[in-house]
Amino acid sequence: MTSANTSELAKSFEPADIEARWYPEWERRGYFRAGLEAGRPAFSIQLPPPNITGILHMGHAFNQTVMDTLTRYHRMAGYNTLWLPGTDHAGISAQIVVERQLEKQGINPKSLTREQFVAKVLEWKKFSGGTILKQMRRLGDSVDWQRTYFTMDEKLSRVVRETFVRLYREGLIYKGTRLVNWDPKLQSAVSDVEVEPEEEDGFLWEIRYPAADGGRDVVVATTRPETLFGDEAIAVHPEDERYKDLVGHKVHLPLCGRDIPVIADAYVDREFGSGCVKITPAHDFNDFEVGRRHGLRCLSILTKDAKINENAPAKYVGMDRYEARKAVLADLKAQGLLLGEKKIRHMVPRVPRTGEIVEPMLSEQWYMAMSKPAGEHSTHPGKSLAQIGLEAMESGEVNIFPEQWRSVYRHWLTNIQDWCLSRQLLWGHQIPAWYDADGHCYVAASLEEAQRQAGEGVALRQDPDVLDTWFSSAMVPFSTLGWPDPQGDDKKAYELYLPSTVLVTGYDIIFFWVARMVMMTKHFTGRVPFRNVYMHGLVRDADGHKMSKSEGNTIDPLDLIQGIDLEGLIKKNTMGLRRPEKAPQVIAKLKKNFPNGMQAYGADALRFTMAAYATLGQNVNFDVKRCEGYRNFCNKLWNATRYVLMNVEGRDCGLQGGEMKPGFIDRWIEGELSRTIRTVIKSYEGYRLDLAANAIYSFVWDEFCDWYLEAAKVRLTSGSEAEQRATRNTLARVLEATLRLAHPIIPFITEELWQKVSVAAGRRDPGETTSVMVAPYPKPGDFAECPQADRRMAVTKKMVEAVRALRSQMLLAPSKRVPLAIQGPRDEAREIAPYLKGLARLESVELVDSIDSINPGSIAPVSIVEDWHLMLVIKIDVAAEHDRLTKEIARLEGEVRKCRAKLGNERFVSKAPAAIVQQEKTRLEDFSKALEKNREQLSKLPAA
Known part of the structure; x- marks a missing residue:
C-alpha cells in the first residue's frame, strides 16, 4: 500500500477497489479521531443526525460532502478536528415504520405494551441505523466513529431529563390547552415540520346564516362546512361598509338551534368570498387567535380520531368528518341555506408519513414558553429564550451564511409562538413528570426524585406522552460532549469544540433545529453551539x-x-x-x-459533483450527467499521474542534488498552482466549495494536463540533462501538491495516487506508512510565482491557439505537420519555438526577418499575436488543390440542398420526431459552415 512502483498503478481508474481498501485503513490507523492536542486551533462540525427510519438520500450525500471536505481540509491544515456523528431516534417516523412492519407480520401495534413496542423499535434501529453508518463510510466520511451517539442513548437521555426539569423549575415549561396540529391516524400532535401542504381539488361552499335579532342574513364561504357546529361568531372587517350595521347583531347557526354574534376583526379579507368569515376557534389556528381577542369560547366538535362528538346535534354524533360533511351539505340544501358550490384548488395540510389530513385540535399539551422572561434562577435572568437566540445572531456570536437567512431567522424569533413539546407516542423520551391519584404533577429527573416530592407511599404514574424529537436534537451540541459534568477526554473536547466551528444544514430546518440549538445551548452553557451556520439548498x-x-x-x-x-x-x-x-x-x-x-x-x-453544486443557499437541480463529467475528471487525473510516474520513477528528479535549469513552463505551472491554492483556501474560508472545486478542476484539466504535460514532453525529449532534471522535479512536486490540494473533495483517488507520487517527489520515504489525509495542506508560498514566466506562457498559448486556427482555416488534417514562419522579437520567439512545434504539431519553426520573404509558392493566411506575425508554410499544387476544393464545394452544396428540401417539407417537420428534425437542422448548419470555409479557401488560391 505504500509502494511507489508504477507497475502497481492500474491502467485505468477503478474506484470500487480503491474505496474498499483505503477507508478501513484510514479508520484502523485512527486518523478520524478527535484531535485533543493543546495549543492547536480547533475545527469541529456536528453532523445533523440522520433519522433511523431509512437510508441516506441525496440531501445527506450533499451536506456530508460539504462537511467532510471542510473537516479534511482543516485536519490537513494542522487543526484539531472533530466531526461528531450520530443518529436521531426520529419519534414519529420511527413509530410509523415499526407499526407498519408489525401490521405486515399480523401483529396489532396497539396490543403491545410500551416496553414491548420500544424493544421492537430498537431492533429496527440496529438494522437501519447500522445501514446508515455503512453508507456514510461508502461516501468517505471521516467522522470520529468512537464518539457516535444515538439520541436515545442513556447519556443523552439524562441530559434531556435534566434540561426539562430545569426549564420547568424556571417556569419556562408548562402544561396548557391550546390548538395543535393533530394527526387523527397517528393519534398525536405533530410539529409543523411534519406537515406538508399539498395543492388539491376542492370546493368552496356558500352558506346563508339567517338573521336572529332584527338584523339581516349573512352569507359565508367555507371549504369545511362540517365544522360549523363549532362556530362561535361571524367576523367582518371593521372597515367594510357593507356590514358595519351588522356588527353586534346575532345570526342563527344553521342546524344547531343557537345564535352567534357578528364581530369586527381586521383578520378578515374583504375580497375573499362574501367578506364574511365563520369563526371556529377550536378548529382553525387563525380563528383561535380571533377568538382569544374577542373572548370567544373554544368548542371542540371532533374526537381525537376525527369523528363528530357530543357537542354537535345528536344526528351527526359519531360520523367521520367527511361523512358529516356530506350530511351537513344535504341538510343545508334541504333547508335552503346552501346557496352555492364552486370548484377550487386549495392547499390541504397533510402528514406525508401517514397520508392523513391534519386537524387543528384543542388539546392539553406540554409547552415551552419562548417569549417569557426567565426567572432569577435562570442562567439568563430576565431574558426569554427567543431573546437569547436573537441576540446570539445580532451580536455576531453566530453568523449565518448566506446573509438572507439572517432576516428569516430574525423574523421567526420575533414572531415566535410557544413550542408544543409533547407527542402522544410510545417511542421517544418519555416526559419526566409523574401524577398521583388526585392529579398533582411532580416533575423530576427520576421516579425516585418524584417519589421524594410526592411523599413515601404515594402511588405515582408517569406521563405517557413523549417529547418532540426536536427537543433532544436541540441539546446535541452539549449533550454529546459530556454536559453537565464532562470528564477526561470529554472535558478536553468540551473546551475545544463547544462552540463548534460550523453547522452545515438545509434551510428547511432553520426554525426547528438551528434556532432551538442556539437557544438551548446558550441558555444552559452560556456558549453558542456553533460560530457559523452554512445554509445550503435542497437537492431536487x-x-x-x-x-x-x-x-x-x-x-x-x-x-x-x-x-x-x-x-x-x-x-x-x-x-x-x-x-x-x-x-x-x-x-x-x-x-x-x-x-x-x-x-x-x-x-x-459523486463528491466532486456535490462540491461543484455547493453554491451558498441555492437549491441543487441534480443532473446525473455531472457525475459522468467528474468521473472523466478522475480518469484524467489518473492518466496524468501514470504519465508523470513513467517519466520520474527511477530517474534523477534532483532530490539528491545536481544542477537544475527550470524553464519558463516550469516556473509558470508553479505560479499557476500557487494561485490555485490561494483560491481554494479562500473558497473554503467563505464556504464556497463550488469555487474550490471549479478552481481545482480548471487547474488539473486545463493547465496541468492540457498545457503543462504537453509542454513538459518537449523538455523531457530535447532538453539538456539539467533541464530534464528540473522538469521531472517540477512534474513530481506539482502533482504531489495537487493531490494534497484535491484530497478533501476526492479522498480515495488522491490517496491511491499520492502513495506513489509522494515518494517520487521526496515527500516521504518508500517504507514510511502515512497518508495524504494527514499530510500538510499546500500553501500558496510553497510555490513561487514568476510574472515573466506567466507572460511568456500566455504568449505561447496565444501562438499555439493562433496556429491551430490557421490549420483549421487551411483544412489541414491533425496528423499533417507543416513548417511555421515567425516574424518578431527573436530571443523570446527562440525560447517559445520548441513548445510551439510540439504543441501545434509543426514540422519546424523558422524565425524570419519578414513574412513577405516566404517562398511565393506558399499560401496561407497570416496571424498576428502581439509583436509576432505567424504563417504556415504550405507548398501546394495549385491546380490540384483547385480541383479538390471545387469537387468538395459541389458535394457540400448537394448536401445543403438535401437538408433544406427536408426542412422545407412541412409534412416531414410536423410528423418526424423532434430529435430527428433537430438532427437535420444540425446537419444543415455543419454542412453550411464547411461550405463557407471551402469557398473561402478556394478564393485565396493564386491563379494557376
Whole structure:
C-alpha cells in the first residue's frame, strides 16, 4: 500500500477497489479521531443526525460532502478536528415504520405494551441505523466513529431529563390547552415540520346564516362546512361598509338551534368570498387567535380520531368528518341555506408519513414558553429564550451564511409562538413528570426524585406522552460532549469544540433545529453551539422538482457510487410505495430517466459533483450527467499521474542534488498552482466549495494536463540533462501538491495516487506508512510565482491557439505537420519555438526577418499575436488543390440542398420526431459552415 512502483498503478481508474481498501485503513490507523492536542486551533462540525427510519438520500450525500471536505481540509491544515456523528431516534417516523412492519407480520401495534413496542423499535434501529453508518463510510466520511451517539442513548437521555426539569423549575415549561396540529391516524400532535401542504381539488361552499335579532342574513364561504357546529361568531372587517350595521347583531347557526354574534376583526379579507368569515376557534389556528381577542369560547366538535362528538346535534354524533360533511351539505340544501358550490384548488395540510389530513385540535399539551422572561434562577435572568437566540445572531456570536437567512431567522424569533413539546407516542423520551391519584404533577429527573416530592407511599404514574424529537436534537451540541459534568477526554473536547466551528444544514430546518440549538445551548452553557451556520439548498431532480419516491425521481447516492441496473432500480423504487397505484407512473419515469440504469461513478465523482453544486443557499437541480463529467475528471487525473510516474520513477528528479535549469513552463505551472491554492483556501474560508472545486478542476484539466504535460514532453525529449532534471522535479512536486490540494473533495483517488507520487517527489520515504489525509495542506508560498514566466506562457498559448486556427482555416488534417514562419522579437520567439512545434504539431519553426520573404509558392493566411506575425508554410499544387476544393464545394452544396428540401417539407417537420428534425437542422448548419470555409479557401488560391 505504500509502494511507489508504477507497475502497481492500474491502467485505468477503478474506484470500487480503491474505496474498499483505503477507508478501513484510514479508520484502523485512527486518523478520524478527535484531535485533543493543546495549543492547536480547533475545527469541529456536528453532523445533523440522520433519522433511523431509512437510508441516506441525496440531501445527506450533499451536506456530508460539504462537511467532510471542510473537516479534511482543516485536519490537513494542522487543526484539531472533530466531526461528531450520530443518529436521531426520529419519534414519529420511527413509530410509523415499526407499526407498519408489525401490521405486515399480523401483529396489532396497539396490543403491545410500551416496553414491548420500544424493544421492537430498537431492533429496527440496529438494522437501519447500522445501514446508515455503512453508507456514510461508502461516501468517505471521516467522522470520529468512537464518539457516535444515538439520541436515545442513556447519556443523552439524562441530559434531556435534566434540561426539562430545569426549564420547568424556571417556569419556562408548562402544561396548557391550546390548538395543535393533530394527526387523527397517528393519534398525536405533530410539529409543523411534519406537515406538508399539498395543492388539491376542492370546493368552496356558500352558506346563508339567517338573521336572529332584527338584523339581516349573512352569507359565508367555507371549504369545511362540517365544522360549523363549532362556530362561535361571524367576523367582518371593521372597515367594510357593507356590514358595519351588522356588527353586534346575532345570526342563527344553521342546524344547531343557537345564535352567534357578528364581530369586527381586521383578520378578515374583504375580497375573499362574501367578506364574511365563520369563526371556529377550536378548529382553525387563525380563528383561535380571533377568538382569544374577542373572548370567544373554544368548542371542540371532533374526537381525537376525527369523528363528530357530543357537542354537535345528536344526528351527526359519531360520523367521520367527511361523512358529516356530506350530511351537513344535504341538510343545508334541504333547508335552503346552501346557496352555492364552486370548484377550487386549495392547499390541504397533510402528514406525508401517514397520508392523513391534519386537524387543528384543542388539546392539553406540554409547552415551552419562548417569549417569557426567565426567572432569577435562570442562567439568563430576565431574558426569554427567543431573546437569547436573537441576540446570539445580532451580536455576531453566530453568523449565518448566506446573509438572507439572517432576516428569516430574525423574523421567526420575533414572531415566535410557544413550542408544543409533547407527542402522544410510545417511542421517544418519555416526559419526566409523574401524577398521583388526585392529579398533582411532580416533575423530576427520576421516579425516585418524584417519589421524594410526592411523599413515601404515594402511588405515582408517569406521563405517557413523549417529547418532540426536536427537543433532544436541540441539546446535541452539549449533550454529546459530556454536559453537565464532562470528564477526561470529554472535558478536553468540551473546551475545544463547544462552540463548534460550523453547522452545515438545509434551510428547511432553520426554525426547528438551528434556532432551538442556539437557544438551548446558550441558555444552559452560556456558549453558542456553533460560530457559523452554512445554509445550503435542497437537492431536487434535474428539472427542479422535489425528489419523491412516489414521483419516481429519487436517487440513492449508493446507486451512483456502485451502479445499479434498471431492473434493480425499478424494484427499489416501487417496493413499499405508500400509494401502490402510482407504481406504473414511477416505472415509466424511471425508464425514461434511467433507461440503462446507473453506471458506477464512484464516491469521488459523486463528491466532486456535490462540491461543484455547493453554491451558498441555492437549491441543487441534480443532473446525473455531472457525475459522468467528474468521473472523466478522475480518469484524467489518473492518466496524468501514470504519465508523470513513467517519466520520474527511477530517474534523477534532483532530490539528491545536481544542477537544475527550470524553464519558463516550469516556473509558470508553479505560479499557476500557487494561485490555485490561494483560491481554494479562500473558497473554503467563505464556504464556497463550488469555487474550490471549479478552481481545482480548471487547474488539473486545463493547465496541468492540457498545457503543462504537453509542454513538459518537449523538455523531457530535447532538453539538456539539467533541464530534464528540473522538469521531472517540477512534474513530481506539482502533482504531489495537487493531490494534497484535491484530497478533501476526492479522498480515495488522491490517496491511491499520492502513495506513489509522494515518494517520487521526496515527500516521504518508500517504507514510511502515512497518508495524504494527514499530510500538510499546500500553501500558496510553497510555490513561487514568476510574472515573466506567466507572460511568456500566455504568449505561447496565444501562438499555439493562433496556429491551430490557421490549420483549421487551411483544412489541414491533425496528423499533417507543416513548417511555421515567425516574424518578431527573436530571443523570446527562440525560447517559445520548441513548445510551439510540439504543441501545434509543426514540422519546424523558422524565425524570419519578414513574412513577405516566404517562398511565393506558399499560401496561407497570416496571424498576428502581439509583436509576432505567424504563417504556415504550405507548398501546394495549385491546380490540384483547385480541383479538390471545387469537387468538395459541389458535394457540400448537394448536401445543403438535401437538408433544406427536408426542412422545407412541412409534412416531414410536423410528423418526424423532434430529435430527428433537430438532427437535420444540425446537419444543415455543419454542412453550411464547411461550405463557407471551402469557398473561402478556394478564393485565396493564386491563379494557376
